[in-house]
Each structure stands twice: as C-alpha cells, then as structure tokens.
Amino acid sequence: MSALLKVEGVSKRFRGLVAVDRVSFEVVEGAIFAVIGPNGAGKTTLFNLIAGDFPTDGGAMTFAGDPLDGLTPDQVCRRGIARTYQIVRPFPALSVEDNVIVGALMRLADVDAARSRAHEVLRQLDLYDKRQRRASSLTLPDRKRLEVARALATGPKLLLLDEVMAGLRPTETDRMVAVLREINRATGMTILLIEHVMRAVMALASHVLVLHHGAAIAEGPPEAVVRDPAVIESYLGVETV
Amino acid sequence: MKRLWDPIPLRGRVVLVALLAALLIAPAVLDRYLISIFVLIFYFTLVGQAWNLMMGYAGQLSLGHALYAGLGGYVAALLWFYFGIGPWLGVIPAIAVAMAFGAAIGWLGFRFGIEGVYFALLTIAFAEFTRIAFDNMAFTGGAGGLFLLYEPKRAHEWWNLRGGPLLFYYLSLALACGATALTAWLARSRLGYQWVAIREDQRAAMALGIDVFRAKMIAVLISAAMTAVGGVMLAFYYNSLFPAQAFDISRSIEMILGPVVGGLGTVFGPIVGAFILTPLGEGLIAVTDKLGIGVPGVKAVFYGLTLMIIISLRPDGVWPWLKRLIGLEAA
Ligand SMILES: Nc1ncnc2c1ncn2[C@@H]1O[C@H](COP(=O)(O)OP(=O)(O)O)[C@@H](O)[C@H]1O
Ligand SMILES: [Mg+2]
Numbered sequence: 001m002s003a004l005l006k007v008e009g010v011s012k013r014f015r016g017l018v019a020v021d022r023v024s025f026e027v028v029e030g031a032i033f034a035v036i037g038p039n040g041a042g043k044t045t046l047f048n049l050i051a052g053d054f055p056t057d058g059g060a061m062t063f064a065g066d067p068l069d070g071l072t073p074d075q076v077c078r079r080g081i082a083r084t085y086q087i088v089r090p091f092p093a094l095s096v097e098d099n100v101i102v103g104a105l106m107r108l109a110d111v112d113a114a115r116s117r118a119h120e121v122l123r124q125l126d127l128y129d130k131r132q133r134r135a136s137s138l139t140l141p142d143r144k145r146l147e148v149a150r151a152l153a154t155g156p157k158l159l160l161l162d163e164v165m166a167g168l169r170p171t172e173t174d175r176m177v178a179v180l181r182e183i184n185r186a187t188g189m190t191i192l193l194i195e196h197v198m199r200a201v202m203a204l205a206s207h208v209l210v211l212h213h214g215a216a217i218a219e220g221p222p223e224a225v226v227r228d229p230a231v232i233e234s235y236l237g238v239e240t241v
Numbered sequence: 242m243k244r245l246w247d248p249i250p251l252r253g254r255v256v257l258v259a260l261l262a263a264l265l266i267a268p269a270v271l272d273r274y275l276i277s278i279f280v281l282i283f284y285f286t287l288v289g290q291a292w293n294l295m296m297g298y299a300g301q302l303s304l305g306h307a308l309y310a311g312l313g314g315y316v317a318a319l320l321w322f323y324f325g326i327g328p329w330l331g332v333i334p335a336i337a338v339a340m341a342f343g344a345a346i347g348w349l350g351f352r353f354g355i356e357g358v359y360f361a362l363l364t365i366a367f368a369e370f371t372r373i374a375f376d377n378m379a380f381t382g383g384a385g386g387l388f389l390l391y392e393p394k395r396a397h398e399w400w401n402l403r404g405g406p407l408l409f410y411y412l413s414l415a416l417a418c419g420a421t422a423l424t425a426w427l428a429r430s431r432l433g434y435q436w437v438a439i440r441e442d443q444r445a446a447m448a449l450g451i452d453v454f455r456a457k458m459i460a461v462l463i464s465a466a467m468t469a470v471g472g473v474m475l476a477f478y479y480n481s482l483f484p485a486q487a488f489d490i491s492r493s494i495e496m497i498l499g500p501v502v503g504g505l506g507t508v509f510g511p512i513v514g515a516f517i518l519t520p521l522g523e524g525l526i527a528v529t530d531k532l533g534i535g536v537p538g539v540k541a542v543f544y545g546l547t548l549m550i551i552i553s554l555r556p557d558g559v560w561p562w563l564k565r566l567i568g569l570e571a572a
Contacts, residue, residue: 051448077450085448091441102438105431106450114431154450 004029004158004190005050005081010059011214012045019045021214022059027158027207032184032191034201034222037211038234043194044086046211047160050192051083052076064157077106082156084147086163086194092136096127099135099146103153118153124179125149140167145176152183161193165200177203198226210234245425253569261418268410276406280478282519283413284471289499289511290420291467296497297506298433299460300440302357305346305364306468306496308371309339311487313469314476315375318387321477327401332473336466342367343465347458365490372488386483389476402477409478416474417512420467425508427463436460437506468496502551504558513560521547 003026012020020042027033035043049056052073061068063079071079082103091099100121104114122128125145130138135146144164151159161180165173177200183189195201201208201222208225210218212234218225225231249257268276288310295301316338317331328335346367350360376384395403402408427433435456438446447453476482486492503514525540555562564570 073444073447074450074452077448083448085445089442089445089448091438091445093441094437098434098437102434102446102451103449105434109431111429111431111434114434150449 002029003027004064005192006062007046007050008060010046010049010061011057012042012049012054013057018214020049020056020211023209023211023214023216024059025209025216025219027190027192029190030184030188031206032180032193032204034205034208035192035194035211036196036198036201036208041211042214043211044162045214047083047162047194050076050160051081077154077156080155080157081160082151082154082158083160084144084151084162084164086166088140088143088147090135090138090143090146090150092134094135095131096133096135096138096146097122097131100149100153103150104155106154114153117155118149121149121153124152124183126175141169141172144168148176156189158190158192161191161195163194163196165195165197168197170199173197173200174203176200180204202226244429245422248429250569252567256567256569264414268407273406276410278519278523280406280409280413281523282515283410283417284475285496285499285515285519286417286512287413287420288468288471288496289503289515290417290424291464291471292497293500293505293507293511294424294427294436294467295460295464297500297504297510298428298440299436299457301350301457301460302361303364303461303464304361304490304493304497305366305368306464307488307490307492308342308364308368309465309468310472310475310492310496311368311371311375311482311484312339312342313472314482314487315381315387315472316469317473318389318476318482319381321389321401322387327398328473328477329400329402332470335473336469339465339469339472340462342371343461344458347461351454351457365493368488368490368493372484375484375488381484382482384484386481389480391480402474409474412474416470421508421512423463423467424511428508432456432459440506498548500558502548502555502559504560507558507560509564510558510560513563514558517551517559518548 005027008024009022010020011018011022023046035046037043048054050061050068052068052071052075056069063081068076091102097115097118100118101111101114104117105111108114108117119128122131125148127142127145127149130142138146144167148161148164165176168176180191181204184191193204205222208220208222209216210225210231217234218228218231271279288306292303292306295303313335316335317328320326320331320334321328346364349355350363355363375381381387395401396405399408435446435451438449438451439453439456443453498518499514500511501514502517503512504510522544525543529539551559
C-alpha cells in the first residue's frame with residue numbers, strides 16, 4: 001500500500017507561538033489514522049494546513065504524489081480531500097438536505113443526481129428523516145453528523161474529521177464509529193481523524209499520531225501508543241483511558 | 242421550463258396563470274396613467290430580480306446598481322442618437338459595457354477580499370465616479386442630459402422602441418417574466434446552490450470545493466447584464482437621460498427596496514415588492530398633491546415610515562408570509 005497523504009517536516013507559527021512544529025507522517029491509502037493530543041496541541045492547525053486554509057512555514061505535503069502546498073481550500077477539496085470543522089459550520093438557513101446537496105454538487109453537475117446522492121448520505125448518517133429541517137434548528141450532535149454528511153457527499157478520497165464525536169453520547173459515538181468503519185470498509189475511503197474520545201480512537205484507528213505543543217511525540221498502533229510513557233505523561237495521564 | 246413548472250403546487254399554477262392572463266388583457270381597461278404605473282412595476286421587477294441574484298442569493302451587497310442601468314441606457318441611447326443604431330442591436334453593447342464595469346468591481350472586490358459594507362462602498366464609488374465622468378463628457382450631453390427625439394412618424398417602429406405606452410407595457414411585462422424565469426432557473430441550478438452556500442458561510446463553501454471567486458463573479462456579471470437591459474428600456478421610454486438621475490444612489494436604493502420588502506433570496510419576492518412599493522410611491526404623490534402638502538420631503542417621510550412598518554412586521558419579506566397565507570407553502 002502506498003502513502004496517500006505524506007506530510008514532511010511541516011511547521012506553522014502564529015506570531016511567537018509554534019502551533020505545528022516540524023511534523024512528519026504518512027497516511028496509507030485505505031487506512032483510518034488518528035491524531036490525538038491535549039487541547040492546543042496543534043491538531044486543528046495541522047488540518048487547516050492540509051486543507052489549504054493558510055500556507056505552511058516550511059515543510060512539504062503531497063497527496064497521491066502531487067504537492068498540496070499553495071492550493072486554495074476549494075482546490076484541495078477538488079483534489080479529493082474533504083474536511084469537517086471542529087466548530088461546525090452548517091449553512092444555517094438551508095435545509096439539511098440542501099446543505100448536503102451543496103457537497104454532492106462538487107462532483108455532480110446535475111441537481112437531481114446530487115439530491116439522490118445526498119439522500120444516500122443522509123440515510124447513512126441517520127439524518128434522512130430530518131432532511132427538510134433548517135440546519136440552524138438541529139441539536140449539536142445532529143450538526144456534527146451533518147458536517148460529516150456534507151463532507152462525505154463530496155466523494156473524497158481522504159476524509160478529515162475534526163472531533164466529530166465530541167458532545168455525542170456513548171451510544172451515539174458507537175453508532176458514528178460503526179458508520180465510519182462501514183464507509184471505510186465498503187468504499188476504501190481513507191480517514192484521518194482528530195479525536196479526544198479514546199473509546200472511538202481505539203475502536204477505529206489502525207495508526208495513531210500524538211501531538212504535544214505542536215510536535216509529534218509518538219506514533220504507532222493505538223495499543224502501543226497508549227502505553228508509551230511520554231504519551232501518558234503529557235496527555236493520557238490527565239484523562240483516564 | 243418543465244423543471245421550473247413541476248415544483249409549483251397546483252394552486253400556485255392556477256394563481257400564476259390567472260395573474261399572467263389578467264396582466265395580458267389589463268391594458269384594455271387601464272388608462273394611460275395606470276399603464277405607466279404598471280410599466281414601472283415591471284421595470285422594478287426586472288432590476289429587482291437582478292439585484293436579488295447578487296444579494297438575495299450570492300449574498301453580495303451592491304448599493305450601486307444604478308451604474309449598470311445608467312450605462313446600459315446611455316450606451317444604447319448614444320448609439321441611436323449618433324448612428325441611428327436601434328436598441329434591439331444597441332442592447333448588446335449596452336450589456337457588454339455594464340458587464341465590463343461589473344467585472345471591474347467584482348475583480349477588485351473579490352480578488353482583494355473587500356467584503357460586506359466595504360464592497361457596498363466600492364459599488365457606490367464606481368457609480369459616483371461614473372456620474373461625475375458623465376457630467377463632464379460633452380458627447381454624452383454632460384450634466385444637461387441626453388435627449389432622444391420623439392418623432393411621431395416613427396411611432397410605429399416598435400423594433401426601435403419607438404412607440405406608445407402599450408409597447409412599453411408589453412415589453413416590460415415580457416422582461417419581468419423573463420427575469421423571473423431566469424431567477425427561478427438559476428436558483429435551482431448548481432450555481433444557485435453555490436451562491437446560497439457562499440451567502441451562508443463562505444469558508445464552508447470553499448471547503449466544499451466551490452470556487453468562490455468564480456461564483457461571485459458570475460453573479461455580478463448576470464446581475465449587471467439584466468440591469469443594463471432595464472436601463473435600455475427606461476432610456477427609450479423616457480427619451481431622456483441625466484447623469485444626476487441615472488447614476489444617483491437614490492436610484493440604486495429604489496431598485497433594492499422591492500426585493501428587500503418582498504423577500505430576499507426568493508423568486509417571487511421582487512415581484513411582490515414591486516407591486517407594493519410602486520403603487521405606494523405613486524399613491525403618496527397623488528395624495529400629498531391633492532391635500533396640498535406636496536412639499537418635497539413629505540412623500541419621502543411617508544414612504545420611509547411605511548417601509549419601516551412593513552419591514553418591522555415582516556423582516557423576512559412579505560412573500561414568505563403571503564405564500565403561507567394563500568396556502569402555497571410546499572408541504
Ligand atoms: N488562526 C490562529 N491564529 C493564532 N493562533 C492560533 C490560530 N489557530 C490556532 N492558534 C493557536 O495555535 C495553537 C494550536 O491550536 P489548535 O490547532 O486549535 O489546537 P488543537 O486543535 O490541538 O486543540 C493554540 O495555542 C491556538 O491558540
Ligand atoms: Mg482542535
């Protein structure tokens with residue numbers, strides 16, 4: 001299996017603060033890869049760099065062999081990388097269905113075809129019955145699902161999920177884990193997720209990267225990473241696993 | 242066409258057909274004055290739809306739309322005045338010039354991230370600069386204006402827009418219908434979805450692969466073109482053009498009130514707005530004149546008060562409320 005996403009020594013500074021510090025990793029095609037780390041570790045910033053929200057301060061990134069650097073967010077999405085936002089950004093005045101149709105229209109020019117695709121995705125994420133509701137009327141867990149649905153509808157090769165389990169109840173988390181696993185199994189879609197909920201990380205990820213103060217402090221299979229003394233000290237020690 | 246027709250509930254189709262039929266035969270019973278009011282209603286529907294595409298759908302606030310109408314009117318009128326080129330042909334360069342200005346505004350605004358109020362200021366600035374330029378250009382008649390001769394012997398040349406109120410009634414009705422159909426079609430297209438996504442959250446729209454610059458640019462270009470067509474019609478209807486009127490910000494404001502009152506980002510809002518505001522304005526002129534209080538300003542005060550009342554009662558516009566009232570809300 002070849003690396004779909006390759007990140008090599010990528011950094012990002014905000015004024016004096018080094019938010020991402022020479023981070024390198026590779027995500028193999030078809031994998032589910034988790035990034036964990038305490039708040040402020042630089043996880044979201046790393047996503048923003050991959051998604052083209054702002055330029056890196058050094059380092060290089062390639063996706064399917066092509067450089068990602070210098071692309072705008074819409075170009076990155078059209079290359080096949082879809083992302084969700086940790087602080088969800090639904091289109092508030094649009095219906096749930098229309099939100100997802102916007103995503104589906106990235107690959108499909110025809111609105112009716114995009115609507116059928118949107119319905120499929122909404123069924124997968126248990127939002128089909130709420131499709132006519134205004135997005136602004138949804139509860140937070142439903143908004144998180146909508147965020148995932150909209151990104152999925154673009155038909156990405158790589159899906160970036162930023163804390164989509166946060167705020168979900170344990171049963172809802174298990175359901176989301178099952179949905180993501182099924183998508184990964186059925187379509188081979190590669191998933192890179194940031195997650196605090198260790199229950200979800202352990203169940204989903206085949207590979208984990210731990211960030212702390214912007215730097216990668218550990219990497220490997222989840223069972224090995226949670227036993228790593230550096231990880232326990234910096235992060236897991238405070239939150240009982 | 243079928244795709245526009247199918248989503249309308251049966252009741253809506255009946256109302257729509259009845260209304261259109263009534264408007265088609267109405268001139269038989271309308272006098273000259275009432276016909277002139279309908280011409281204005283249809284004109285404001287046309288330019289209201291144009292502005293609505295930009296603001297109501299794509300979320301870009303233009304306060305300088307008079308620019309496109311003025312340019313359209315001047316270009317077609319000058320071609321007729323100097324070269325005898327009829328507006329049926331002159332409308333093409335008129336549209337082209339308006340689109341070129343729209344492209345310049347759009348490029349400056351969207352390329353350099355001038356957004357919201359600052360973008361609106363940019364549109365005002367372009368309209369004002371153009372007004373000043375036209376005030377000082379001799380070949381356009383300067384501040385004194387440009388006048389098209391009304392020759393009775395050519396009154397039958399409808400193709401040159403030389404004709405009476407009836408000609409302009411049907412022309413403006415056709416244009417208003419065309420603009421509405423175009424809006425309905427765009428609203429249900431991929432582009433329409435991209436526009437509302439940008440209006441709702443530009444960053445999220447971008448993250449879903451939408452080329453925001455391109456989508457906003459297209460909105461400005463279509464909007465400028467439609468408004469220019471309205472300007473051409475108005476120039477040949479009034480047979481006169483003055484920079485101080487054609488490019489004035491009050492002209493731009495006039496155009497946006499219809500969609501705001503009727504309902505932003507809806508297909509029928511601009512129509513409803515035009516049908517409310519135009520008769521209201523004209524009615525106020527008539528009443529204040531009759532009462533002998535036709536002092537300048539009185540009309541504006543009444544007009545402003547009425548607007549404030551409507552907008553505070555129906556902040557989403559009259560049309561969404563009216564739609565529910567007459568049972569047209571799709572289930
Ligand atoms: N746009 C920004 N401007 C300035 N500082 C930022 C910006 N985004 C993130 N930061 C800072 O970078 C650090 C990493 O933040 P973030 O990537 O959001 O962490 P995480 O997602 O791991 O919780 C934090 O200290 C945060 O305050
Ligand atoms: Mg974060």
